[in-house]
Amino acid sequence: MIEGDAASVYVAGRPAGTEPVERSYVQVIRVRTLLAWVPFVIGAVVLDRLVLAETPVGGLLLVLVPLLAVLATALAPPRIWARLGYALEPAMLRVVRGWMFHTDTLVPLVRVQHLDVARGPLDKMFGTATLAIHTAGTHNSIVTLPGLSPARAAELAAAIRTHIKADLD
Structure with missing residues (x-):
């Protein structure tokens, strides 16, 4: 994972090129x-x-x-919410968050160990889910992307799994 304070162009509060999470x-x-x-x-x-x-x-x-x-x-x-975004790029997942303290996390898909889609009581109530990406390594080895729709979380997990399987072949 690569973390840093990216000097990006912002569109509607989030860096350009990232998708927003669910409004709910x-x-x-x-x-x-x-x-x-x-x-x-x-x-x-x-x-x-x-x-x-x-x-x-x-x-x-x-x-x-x-x-x-x-x-x-x-x-x-x-x-x-306005500062939380993500982008699934061909070789990595980018998760951007932070209103006061900005964090731009890049997760190389080759380092992904396994994925979880979690939904707590509030997530179920408001129709959201959290995608947890477990990576190789110890420091910051779990990256979470909250606020996705359950369908979008499953779709992202499937896309990342497909990439992992392609790397193993």
């Missing part, structure tokens, strides 16, 4: 973001009620932390 994956990201904020909101309520209740700033956390959670849940997922 925004909802998966949104639910995961909301679930990640739940402990912070609970912690803010507890801290506010037990420690800050009798101070001049009592009640401030009850407003600020949930507001921050709502803003993060509304604004971040579309940006994360």
Whole structure:
């Protein structure tokens, strides 16, 4: 695998030449973001009620932390989705992601060991799947491509398998 910060031309938020993942994956990201904020909101309520209740700033956390959670849940997922793309090239798979920290991963198909198509409860709910590519080596040996339709994930897996079989012959 080759990783780097490619200086690419961007089209609609993602590097030119890459395909977007399913639009419904925004909802998966949104639910995961909301679930990640739940402990912070609970912690803010507890801290506010037990420690800050009798101070001049009592009640401030009850407003600020949930507001921050709502803003993060509304604004971040579309940006994360817009920066997630992929391209299956003749000899490699390119996975591009990152809103704040950009990662451009190139997986040579000759290094692919095996493939998994996974669907968790949120994926099933919103009609998405994740393609996991296991490669030779130890560092970053699993590359995931989330947000594909189940049919597209299976299609990509079949295309990569065909390439692997051609290399073995």
